[in-house]
Amino acid sequence: xxxxxxxxxxxxxxxxxxxxxxxxxxxxxxxxxxxxxxxxxxxxxxxxxxxxxxxxxxxxxxxxxxxxxxxxxxxxxxxxxxxxxxxxxxxxxxxxxxxxxxxxxxxxxxxxxxxxxxxxxxxxxxxxxxxxxxxxxxxxxxxxxxxxxxxxxxxxxxxxxxxxxxxxxxxx
Numbered sequence: 001x002x003x004x005x006x007x008x009x010x011x012x013x014x015x016x017x018x019x020x021x022x023x024x025x026x027x028x029x030x031x032x033x034x035x036x037x038x039x040x041x042x043x044x045x046x047x048x049x050x051x052x053x054x055x056x057x058x059x060x061x062x063x064x065x066x067x068x069x070x071x072x073x074x075x076x077x078x079x080x081x082x083x084x085x086x087x088x089x090x091x092x093x094x095x096x097x098x099x100x101x102x103x104x105x106x107x108x109x110x111x112x113x114x115x116x117x118x119x120x121x122x123x124x125x126x127x128x129x130x131x132x133x134x135x136x137x138x139x140x141x142x143x144x145x146x147x148x149x150x151x152x153x154x155x156x157x158x159x160x161x162x163x164x165x166x167x168x169x170x171x172x
Contacts, residue, residue: 068102
């Protein structure tokens with residue numbers, strides 16, 4: 001059996017309503033939920049929710065904790081779940097989600113090796129798979145530190161209606 005990592009921010013132990021007030025997890029699509037989930041549990045990552053039918057009835061999901069306790073949703077859907085590219089307005093696309101990674105080495109192993117994401121050049125370790133990207137921040141104080149959006153021009157940081165920090169990076 002691999003390393004066993006602690007779970008932090010588990011909604012089973014969080015105050016009611018917490019999930020509606022802040023981002024509480026990240027999610028990745030999978031083509032084989034059962035196999036990916038079993039592989040990650042065998043590697044020692046913490047089970048939060050075993051594979052089950054999504055409450056929408058469209059697909060299945062499971063939750064695990066990454067090495068630093070960030071909740072990670074694995075989601076298997078039969079339909080396309082992406083929105084079309086943004087073609088107008090100041091925001092061009094989602095850039096990344098910044099995650100707490102006090103144990104940076106373990107987070108790099110999880111996202112890079114065990115989830116199969118590819119390292120991309122950045123000021124902090126950043127991993128991408130398709131359109132999805134995570135940036136690992138050893139000094140972050142919340143599991144999900146901020147969202148980054150690529151915009152036509154850089155703008156001051158902001159907060160979304162739920163209080164999550166959003167940064168706008170200039171992107172041509």
